Amino acid sequence: MTDKINQVAIVGGVHGNEFSGIYLIKKYQAFPRFATRNSFNTELVWANPEAHYANKRYLHADLNRQFKNADLSNPALANYEQSRAKVLNAQLGPKGNAKTDLLIDLHNTTSNMGACLILTQAGPFYNRLAAYVKMVMPEAIISRDEDHFAAEDHALMCTVGRYGVLVEVGPQSQSVLRQDILELMHTMTQHILDFVELYNSNSLPELPKHTEAFRYLHSIKLPMNEKGERIGMVHKNVQDNDYQPINPSDPIFTLFDDSEICYDGGVTVYPTFINEAAYYDNNLAMSLNEKVLITLDDA
Template identity: 65%
Template sequence: MSTFNRVAIVGGTHGNEFSGIYLLKKWQASPALIHRDSFETETLFANPNAYRDNKRYLDCDLNRQFIPADLANPELSNYEQSRAKVINAQLGPKGNARTDLVIDLHNTTSNMGPTLILLKCDAFNTQLAAYVASKMDNAVILFEDQCTIEEHYFLCSIAEQGIIIEVGPQPQSVIRQDVLEWMDNMTTHILDFVELFNTDTVPELPATVSAYRYEETLKLPEDENGERIGMVHKNVQDADFTPLHNGDPIFTLFDGSEVHWEGDYEAYPHFINEAAYYDNNLAMSLGKKVSIDVIR
């Protein structure tokens, strides 16, 4: 892709993640803030009914509905499944989208700071990662490029290029000024970079950028009946992107005993104890720290 013509900023994919929703209101009232000369920028409030009801979702997670087969399946027709089809028609369709880049705004209850999640490791994304890292000292770069864009089920995978901004810690249905400002600043830097990319004026960037790459997801301890029998260890809680080594305690069972990490690599937990993931009993994601070559 040589240039980006249309960029969509999406907020409220989850109805109780408020930063993106209130930023959309701000930008809709002052569209000049997200205007750039070389491309069109539009905004989309993805899940207004979940926001109305102060829930993450009504029937199912909207951000897991964008596999092509699901989008093409008329029998998948609950609220979020139907909403996904509407959004795909508006921004896509996936595989031949009219939108070149989707920026999807999310909050997490985990202590992840301002995290830029990238689904590809190509020239645009590696340069973007280096640029954002140069503009925000506390920015975290996380690659979730373990599958193709087509195979991803995220909303932002509608477009050829999709980005998730994930900022926390922020409780559900709450607004925090620091978190909202981090999201606002990161979005601004992304739009600025797209303008630079389009006009072939990207500044000199470092040859590599420090990042993390998703490896696996861990579940909370369960018994044979699937009942939760433990919790995230206090030494791990709030320590997102802090290294975890083989033998480190990772869970504490309710009987007081500990479960230790048995891994063959240095792991970097993130999405630690994310409240929204309790419906699937997920404890955290693990990644590896990597040095990514910036492709020019």
């Protein structure tokens, strides 16, 4: 196979207070059989240890927003996370000509998203991976996150690899561990590694022709007044209902005067990252998605 995956990197702890990825890396370091397969090598990476020691998401800037090609090549961007991104790019990339064939970036979220495989690029490899993971793990959610952008324009860590995906699992509070969430992350990661082994040996099982997925549209903010102060919160009917439909005119926010703000779009959308704690610095309430189908061209 001309497209064989020879080098895999599993990265945890891009955000210092997301403990599942960090401890899954520690588990795999202690028990390497979980991270290895016969047909490829695996590198285990703890991305942002200093932020973890400080018990923060990041020290100076979100590490998972530092990987655009233009930023990686800009020496003026030199705070801790910006510098760390350049080190990781040299270690695992360089982006655009990477020594890493597949980068698996592990994250957990405070939102009730279950186990979510996030694809930032399109193409046959990603389509087959999505179909396989959904087939063997029916509870998995497949997300296509702005996969129309070229990799060089993506700021995410996983785009350093020739291929790259995120494993996003929740709900999990910041700076804690949860067994159920760690097990979900482990299970999805194992399925990805199994897929690569089968892909390399050209022995994938028959995959479903169509796989349901969700494509990111845009994010919406919490209600605020002219001073930039929050005046409401996510509606209780929306809270914890990630990937459940929001229809036109459904209430999405409750204001502190007990009035409601309803969704004013014209089509049904599907929310994710609902009330994510890490996004409060930007007052983001949720991301809205459309439902799409991933179709295998060769099925």
